[in-house]
Amino acid sequence: xxxxxxSGPGILQPSQTLSLTCTFSGFSLSTYGMGVGWIRQPxxxxxxxxxxxxxxxxxxxxxxxxxxxxxxxxxxxxxxxxKITNVDTAxxxxxxxxxxNYGGPFDYWGQGVMVTVSS
Amino acid sequence: xxxxxxxxxxxxxxxxxxxxxxxxxxxxISNNLNWYQQKPDGTIKxxxxxxxxxxxxxxxxxxxxxxxxxxxxxISSLEPEDFAMYYCQQDASFxxxxxxxxxxxxx
Numbered sequence: 001x002x003x004x005x006x007s008g009p010g011i012l013q014p015s016q017t018l019s020l021t022c023t024f025s026g027f028s029l030s031t032y033g034m035g036v037g038w039i040r041q042p043x044x045x046x047x048x049x050x051x052x053x054x055x056x057x058x059x060x061x062x063x064x065x066x067x068x069x070x071x072x073x074x075x076x077x078x079x080x081x082x083k084i085t086n087v088d089t090a091x092x093x094x095x096x097x098x099x100x101n102y103g104g105p106f107d108y109w110g111q112g113v114m115v116t117v118s119s
Numbered sequence: 120x121x122x123x124x125x126x127x128x129x130x131x132x133x134x135x136x137x138x139x140x141x142x143x144x145x146x147x148i149s150n151n152l153n154w155y156q157q158k159p160d161g162t163i164k165x166x167x168x169x170x171x172x173x174x175x176x177x178x179x180x181x182x183x184x185x186x187x188x189x190x191x192x193x194i195s196s197l198e199p200e201d202f203a204m205y206y207c208q209q210d211a212s213f214x215x216x217x218x219x220x221x222x223x224x225x226x
Contacts, residue, residue: 047155047206049215062214064120094161105153105168105208112161 002026004036004097004110011116018084018115022097026108029055029075033102036080038071040093041112048093052100053080087117121145121209125218131226136197140221142207144188151211152190154183157204157220166205167192197223 004024012018020038027034038050051071052060061069070083084091094114098106122145132138142152154167165174167183170190180195194201202225207218 046219047208047217049208049217060213064214096163098163105165105174105210106155106163107165107168107174109163 002099002108004099004108006095006097006110006113008095008113008115010114011118012087013119014088014117015086016117018082018087018091018117020082020084020095020097020113020115022080022082022110024078024080024097024099024110027099028078029053029073029080031055035100035102036073037098037100037106038080038082039096039098039106040091041096042090042093051082054102089117091115092117120214121148121212121216123207123209123216123218125207125221127221128219129222129224131224132197133226134197134199138194138197138223140192140205140207140223142185142190142192142218144190144209144211147187148209148211150186151209152183152185153208153210154181154192155206155208156201157206159203194223 008020035052035054037052041047050062051069053071053073068085073080094112096112097110099108100106124143126141150170152170157163166177166181171183182193205221
C-alpha cells in the first residue's frame with residue numbers, strides 16, 4: 001500500500017526558508033522509474049507544480065520560482081524534501097507531495113500540509 | 120510554459136447526467152494529458168493518464184479523449200461522489216502545468 005505524508009513548520013515569517021518533508025511507504029525511491037513531486041495550492045486556487053526528483057537523483061524545477069527551490073531525497077529513510085528560500089506571503093499554500101512513476105501521472109498523493117507565511 | 124485552459128470553470132449538473140470537461144493546451148502536447156479529481160477535504164486522486172487511460176480503481180463511467188491541443192474528460196452518468204473539482208495537467212514538457220480547474224456541482 002502506497003502512502004505519502006507531508007510535514008512542515010505550519011507558519012513562518014517572510015524571508016525565512018521553508019523546509020518540507022514527504023515521508024512515504026509502499027515504494028522505494030531507489031527503484032527504477034520512481035519519482036516524487038511537490039505541488040502546491042493556495043487556498044481557493046489551482047494547483048502549481050514545483051519540482052520532481054527521480055530514482056537516479058535527476059531533478060526538475062519550476063523556473064517560475066527562480067532558483068528558490070531545492071529538492072532532495074533520503075532513500076534509506078523513504079523521505080523526500082523540498083526547501084523554498086526567501087518565502088513571502090505568496091508562498092502561503094497547501095503543499096502536496098505525490099509519487100510519480102516514470103511516464104505516468106502523479107498516481108498517489110499525500111493529504112497535504114498547510115503552510116502560512118506571515119509576519 | 121504551456122498554458123492549460125480548462126472549461127467550464129463551474130458546471131452545475133444532476134445525478135445521472137452525462138458531462139464533459141474540456142482542456143485546451145497552448146501548444147500540442149502529444150496526448151501527455153492527465154486528469155485529477157479533488158474532493159472538498161483536499162484529497163486528490165488521478166483519474167485518467169495519457170489522455171484516455173483509466174487509472175486503476177477508477178470507475179468506467181470516467182473516460183478521456185483528445186489529441187493535439189484539445190482534450191476532454193467525460194463522466195457518463197453522474198454519481199453523488201463525483202461532485203468535486205477536476206483538473207487537467209500536461210506533462211509533455213517542463214514545467215508541468217495544470218488547468219485552473221472545473222467545479223462540478225449539484226444542480
